[in-house]
Amino acid sequence: MKATNRSAGLARIFSPMVALALAVAAFAPTAAFASTAANTTIVNTATVNYNDAGNVAQTAVTATASVTVTLVASLPLLSSPPAVPGASQGVPTVLTYTITSTANGQDTYTLGSSVVSSNVGPATPTFPASIQLGGTTLASAATAGATSILVPYDGNVSGAASINGLVVGNQIMIGGNPYTITTITKNASANTATIGIGAALSAGTAVAAGIVIGQTATFTVTVPSSAVTTGSSGTETVTTTATSGAGTTPQATPTVITISRPTLTVTKTVSTDGGTTFGATATAAPGVSLVYKIVATNTGTTQAQAVAFTDLIPQYLTYVPNSGKYSTAAATYSTATAVADGAGGYTFSANTVAFNPGGATGTVAGSNGVLILFFRATIN
Amino acid sequence: MIRIWSPAPRAFIALALSLAAGASIAKPRLEIAIAQAREVVEGKKTRMVPIQSASPGDVVQYTLTYANKGDEVANDAVIDDPIPKGTTFLANTAAGEGAEVTFSSDGGKTFAAPVRLSYEIRLPSGEVQKRIATPADYTHVRFLIKQVAAGKSGSVAFRVRVN
Missing domain, CATH: 2.60.40.740 (Immunoglobulin-like)
Structure with missing residues (x-):
């Protein structure tokens, strides 16, 4: 009963706060999406200081609890290769796709690709079964000119060369631009890791803490150019998809390959x-x-x-x-x-x-x- | 008769002295434990499920249980808990029976009731303005429990959202 009164009292104290919070929110730039990287440990340490009956301070006691942040699957960004207007019958077309993770940790994306043929024979594309992409989040804001970013520590002591699936040589997207990872330095005691990117973040870059930093990679889909049925040309419409725990994302615009034959x-x-x-x-x-x-x-x-x-x-x-x-x-x-x-x-x-x-x-x-x-x- | 019984009062005195000596070393001994849980909605009922992991966006409730395992009252027990890194305090969620709740928005240097918490910002004009701290600005939560009697226990709790 007393607890109820207490929280009701708190609610009364807080109610004008809500209005104030809204007013302040109008001034403060708010991140569109804030997230903590997978495998980050959130540590809560509480300390109690108290006195004895004679009001003599006693030794403080502490307790600690930790929560590990889990991977939140997220639909990746999948490119749509431009149309191929001049494919030759019998010469396979190789389409190069770019896929970028938007998840807070490493995830595996199952790939799929299908072809709809029009006035050409059926075609079965070949492509990798899946692709693994690393991902993390910014522990502090990234600004133009910086040559590294700070991300949460992933708790993986033995895997010093990798942070949430990201390794040296991988490309990551920061503020819409790709950068290549040159170094990974873990700092377990600070619960952070530093990812060196070898180059300065481009002018105008201002990425808030909590924003996902995803790996970007390419893969190819090879589409056989089937025989034209009648006339001099036909088309193959290719739709490639990537599937994770968050669902399936298809390429936004299917790629149309126009196959011609000599006459x-x-x-x-x-x-x-x-x-x-x-x-x-x-x-x-x-x-x-x-x-x-x-x-x-x-x-x-x-x-x-x-x-x-x-x-x-x-x-x-x-x-x-x-x-x-x-x-x-x-x-x-x-x-x-x-x-x-x-x-x-x-x-x-x-x-x-x-x-x-x-x-x-x-x-x-x-x-x-x-x-x-x-x-x-x-x-x- | 009196002489026969004379040792008895001395024994009582000795016993009383030993009791007094025992009383002089009486101490409070507070213990604390943290439980972390997530609210799970099952139809119309909600229950708290202990967790080891959480996803960004999840609300985590920290329940701090204290107990006085000593044999004397503990006075002015102050439970300080920094809002864990990677989380954001949720407004109106800190409470505990008999606990006075205050917050800090300056890394634990000063604590105040919510309405009195403020921070300063410098406007583009150079003018410095005081603004009221929002729950997202809180860095610490403090629970003050005036007295914890020997053998008594209690709990306080607050909730955060995983960033």
Whole structure:
């Protein structure tokens, strides 16, 4: 009963305080989110001083109790890699993600990634199963110019090189900027640790005590570029997720990969004037040496590789040995590059001209790149 | 008859003297223990659960139990408890039967009742203003118990929020 009266009395004393506290709060900048790092020990030591009946001071007695702060799982920040507009069919796309912890301690984040295909075959991405990120909080405010931050001691004496999962070389976010940890110094008696960052905190940095300092790291997701179903392109929409005890966070904007395939068109024309002018049709007398021109044009958006020609010499024509020439750009017979029979992937065999140059020559760029082959044949 | 019994009063005197000697070494002996607990709500009931760990944001109640294990009254027992680092005192939560509660907002140098606690700040103009300390500014809580009779015990408590 007396206790009730006492607390009621306290409430009466405090009630004007609440109004005052609100008034003061308007002046004091308040931290958006204050937190204590996981594994921090909160020690409460009470001391009693008292006198005996004769009012002689007696030896004080103390008692201590400690609470260990637990990890509070928190959704990490996961980047959204930009769209990939020019992926080639058959060439995997590697997406690099940045993940940043917002938890007060070390946690493991299970990764997931899925692909929705549109006009391309199904694709199964590959990625690490999980990623471990350290995290702590500021024990005192961090300001511009400082080359270290003060964080709570994690109670781990043996793990001198690591504080709440953070080790030298890790990147941590302070005030929105990444810094690399260069040193970790623990001070158990002060219940703190100092994390050296090798560089001065950038101008304008003002991070209040209690703010979470999370590790930031990257991981990659490799997405196979499946075959385009119809036409020249399709898309793969990739959504990657990170899951912790706080739930699952997906990338904010799914990454769209546009996969194109090369599309070759081929034309064949003939010249009766030695390779200056070409037409689809011509008239010529027996004995005239004709120049044939075969043009492969890539109207797709990605390069075509290993482009190869074969052409059966028609009836009533005789191939002129070593008359082959080629070009990877617009050319006439006289400006093209000669290629001897049996050299550079060029052959004449079984009445068939074949050209399979491979390498750079056999690669035809997208958006109307060309490979041109000339050869001569005489009308019998 | 009187002579036969004469040693008896002497024995009584000796006994009385030894009792007096015992009384002169009577002392109070206070002991204190801290229990830490968290309030758990189960439907309409709440109960306090002892804890070893807590999450940021959790409210922790510290209950300080004192007992006079001596054989004499303890006077002016002053229990000083710094608000643990990493926590913030919660307003209106410090109380105890027969205990007078005061707070410090200057690291334990001075203690006062809440309304009289103030701190100074320097305004951008250079003017120094006194402001009333808020519970978040408290650094210490003090419980004064005027008397703890021999063999008696009691408890005081306060709550903090883990930062």
